[in-house]
Amino acid sequence: MAAVVQGRLRALQMGAWGAGLIALALIGGTPATAADRAAGHPLLGKPAPELVERLFTGPSRNFRLSERRGEVVVLGFWTSWCGSCRTYLEQLGKLDATYASAGLVVVGVSLDDNAASAAELARAVRVRFRNAFDSEKVLGRRFDVSDVPLTLLIDRSGIVRYAHGELDAAGEAGLLVELRRLLDE
Amino acid sequence: MDSAHVAFATPGSGHGAARRCAPVRRWRSVWLLRSLAWMSGVRAHLKQKALTMATTSIRMLFARAAVCCALLLVWAGPGWAANPAAPAPTQAPSDAPAAAPAAAPGGDFKSLDGEVQGLRKEVLDLNRDLYLLEEELLFPADTQVAVFLSLDVGTFFELDSVQLKLDNKEVANYLYTDREVEALNRGGVHRVFIGNLKTGKHELVAFFTGKGPHERDYKRGANLSFEKGVGAKYLELRISDRQSLQQPEFTVKEWE
Numbered sequence: 119m120a121a122v123v124q125g126r127l128r129a130l131q132m133g134a135w136g137a138g139l140i141a142l143a144l145i146g147g148t149p150a151t152a153a154d155r156a157a158g159h160p161l162l163g164k165p166a167p168e169l170v171e172r173l174f175t176g177p178s179r180n181f182r183l184s185e186r187r188g189e190v191v192v193l194g195f196w197t198s199w200c201g202s203c204r205t206y207l208e209q210l211g212k213l214d215a216t217y218a219s220a221g222l223v224v225v226g227v228s229l230d231d232n233a234a235s236a237a238e239l240a241r242a243v244r245v246r247f248r249n250a251f252d253s254e255k256v257l258g259r260r261f262d263v264s265d266v267p268l269t270l271l272i273d274r275s276g277i278v279r280y281a282h283g284e285l286d287a288a289g290e291a292g293l294l295v296e297l298r299r300l301l302d303e
Numbered sequence: 304m305d306s307a308h309v310a311f312a313t314p315g316s317g318h319g320a321a322r323r324c325a326p327v328r329r330w331r332s333v334w335l336l337r338s339l340a341w342m343s344g345v346r347a348h349l350k351q352k353a354l355t356m357a358t359t360s361i362r363m364l365f366a367r368a369a370v371c372c373a374l375l376l377v378w379a380g381p382g383w384a385a386n387p388a389a390p391a392p393t394q395a396p397s398d399a400p401a402a403a404p405a406a407a408p409g410g411d412f413k414s415l416d417g418e419v420q421g422l423r424k425e426v427l428d429l430n431r432d433l434y435l436l437e438e439e440l441l442f443p444a445d446t447q448v449a450v451f452l453s454l455d456v457g458t459f460f461e462l463d464s465v466q467l468k469l470d471n472k473e474v475a476n477y478l479y480t481d482r483e484v485e486a487l488n489r490g491g492v493h494r495v496f497i498g499n500l501k502t503g504k505h506e507l508v509a510f511f512t513g514k515g516p517h518e519r520d521y522k523r524g525a526n527l528s529f530e531k532g533v534g535a536k537y538l539e540l541r542i543s544d545r546q547s548l549q550q551p552e553f554t555v556k557e558w559e
Contacts, residue, residue: 179480180478180479182483185480185483
């Protein structure tokens with residue numbers, strides 16, 4: 119009798135494990151990618167939080183996001199240790215060089231712990247656009263950055279309209295389309 | 304069934320391991336099937352729920368569109384009602400009445416534009432009143448202290464930030480952008496801090512950071528001990544150039 123009960127218990131346990139695994143597979147599916155997380159960024163459609171920072175690159179010393187109402191802002195979060203951030207900085211640099219005359223403001227925010235490594239990468243990439251440094255991760259928390267690189271497109275009324283993760287060829291093309299749309303508004 | 308029964312009854316009675324595991328496998332498969340069925344039920348339920356939500360939102364959208372159309376009709380109603388003969392101008396006895404309905408839509412748009420402008424002005428006025436009311440409530444005149452900053456010339460100093468300490472407590476730390484500095488250079492005055500202070504003696508210390516002569520980093524402080532009486536107290540931080548020394552000068556003064 120004990121063996122019967124034991125057997126049934128074992129069967130129950132196995133069944134529960136199986137159900138759990140299936141449920142996990144069905145609910146979880148494939149793990150969410152950085153692009154998925156960027157697409158579902160919590161700030162989308164909401165006013166961008168304030169950003170007041172000293173800049174370590176760019177044409178001016180300090181930057182205040184709220185005084186850029188009426189301009190389209192590309193806000194890019196990066197770190198020196200992230201694999202694709204070097205390419206990302208180059209992409210942001212291209213955007214700045216191409217669309218700055220059309221009223222686009224490109225701002226990078228480094229989330230490095232060490233300012234020197236961020237500055238070193240910026241120097242290596244010959245970054246000319248505005249870059250701020252957020253070692254305290256205050257901006258990272260405020261802008262809900264869970265992955266780097268993260269790009270937020272802010273429209274002329276200060277609303278976060280689009281978010282992108284790592285920019286592959288398709289992502290870059292999509293970003294350009296969105297950017298032109300915002301610049302045309 | 305018998306084998307299962309045997310296996311459960313006598314697990315070690317000479318039957319093979321495969322035979323002993325058979326009921327377990329059967330139970331497992333039954334459980335798997337059941338959990339699959341349950342999960343498919345849950346998925347079907349979720350799908351149904353999503354469908355219902357989508358239908359509801361589409362209905363809501365249509366309802367909103369209908370309400371908007373109704374509002375538009377109500378708004379445009381008087382204009383149309385005033386010109387019932389507009390679609391048939393030939394019925395008009397002379398040229399003059401026929402010309403009037405043609406000009407009416409433009410007039411409507413003009414009046415609408417005027418109304419919108421009027422509403423906007425009202426909103427701005429209301430916003431200003433609310434702002435003043437908020438300030439009066441938060442900072443009553445009896446306890447109010449405000450600190451302003453102004454630049455005079457500013458050839459020898461390029462302002463970057465100002466830090467304020469009132470009675471040894473940091474109350475403001477403001478970073479100036481190029482645009483703000485430009486506005487200050489044009490004669491603007493910036494209110495760096497507004498707060499409440501009790502009557503008595505107080506001390507204000509201000510630290511100015513920026514670029515000094517020859518593009519060198521520059522940090523200077525200025526302080527003022529003042530007496531807060533009944534009534535608002537206004538203090539001004541002024542940055543000016545001292546030509547004789549070729550250096551910037553930082554002063555704090557009280558407004559009477």
